[in-house]
Amino acid sequence: MAALIGRDLLGLADLSSTELQELLEMATQLKSQQLKLHSNKVLGLLFSKASTRTRVSFTVAMYQLGGQVIDLNPNVTQVSRGEPVQDTARVLDRYLDILAIRTFAQQELEIFANYAKIPVINALTDLEHPCQVLADLQTIQEYFGTLAGLTLAYVGDGNNVANSLMLGCALAGMHVQVAFPSGYAPDAEIVEKARAVANNKTEVVLTHDPKAAAEGAHILYTDVWASMGQEAEADNRLPIFQPYQISEQLLGLADPQAIVLHCLPAHRGEEITEEVIEGSQSKVWDQAENRLHAQKALLASILGAE
Incomplete structure (x- = not known):
């Protein structure tokens, strides 16, 4: 994966x-321990949004590669006191080898990428969640043995996950x-970008049904x-999304x-029933585990692990 060394991942496109x-194949080999890689680098996590899976999976992935992790909680850094994003980016560039950012605006992520020479990974913004979809595709490939030609139906809010799923599915055929x-x-x-990637070989369909x-x-x-950030709308959304x-x-x-x-996290009885998420067709827990393996493959590829 020499082509990814030193590159940003701001979105799946x-x-x-x-x-x-190739990333998915590497993730599979890392999960099965057919492949073992090492990278003695330092990953910074700058998370403005709450996180369980993203924070823990990135941390464990970096440790398992032999590197270190610094949790840059915005509340205990100068970011919380109004330091300009570009200043923070240029300083962190001098200390870290790679930076994963979980924030609200995609523009903030792009400013970091513009001002920091080190690679920047989108660990979630309001626009995209590319690392989640890497794990999703790994899970689907594990179960079906392939990705090409399959149909994924996403139902619910047209949010960052929906955006990245459209791009990821188009890339995967x-x-x-x-x-x-x-x-x-x-x-x-994002819809137009996904359709351009699909290039009429697969379909990106939008429906209200x-x-x-x-x-x-x-x-x-x-x-x-x-x-996250829409909690005040939750009650009003319930009857609309039922x-x-x-x-x-x-x-x-x-x-x-x-x-x-x-x-995840899931609100049982809202977007999914208890019976379905706990049922035999649910692969939610494999999907959550694969965050670790997919992100380890991503880190190893960008850092040039050996």
Whole structure:
């Protein structure tokens, strides 16, 4: 993966289809311990949003590679006191080897990437969640043995996860069908970018009908109906999104061998039922574990681990 050494990952479209597949293969080999890599580097985590899986999986991945991690909580750095982003970026560039950022605005991430010479990874913004989708695709490939030609149905809010899923599926040669209520569409520019990547070889479909999206799908995927920063809207969103719940009835419309994914945390009884997330078709816990392996592959590739 020499092509990724020193590069940023600000969104999934930063990868080619070949690079994506090679990352997934490396993640699989790391998980099975067929491949062991070492990188004595320092990763900085600058997280403005709460995190369980992203924080722990990045930390463990870097430690397992033989590196170190510095948790740069904004509340105990000068970022919380108004230091300009570009100043923080130029200083961290002198201390760290790589930086993973979890924040609200994609623009903030891009400023860091512009002012820091070290690689910058998008660990989540309001626009995209590329590292999550790397793990999602690894999980799907583990179960089906392939990605090309499969259909993923995402039902719910057209949020950052939906955006990255459209790009990731297009890169992987998969069809993706996104069902959402009126007024909660995915980002229009991301939709066009995903369709350009798909290049008429696969479909990127938008619909308001969750049943139509789920029909015959190989993967059903959902996320919370109110993301971080939208908590005040949660109660108002409940009746709007209720028809988009992944229930046993909706799962029954999918392919008989379909799997269910959720990036977590899950609000059981809202976007997904208890029966489905705990059912035999749920691969949610494998999906969560694969955050570790996919991100380890990403770190190793960018850092040039040996």
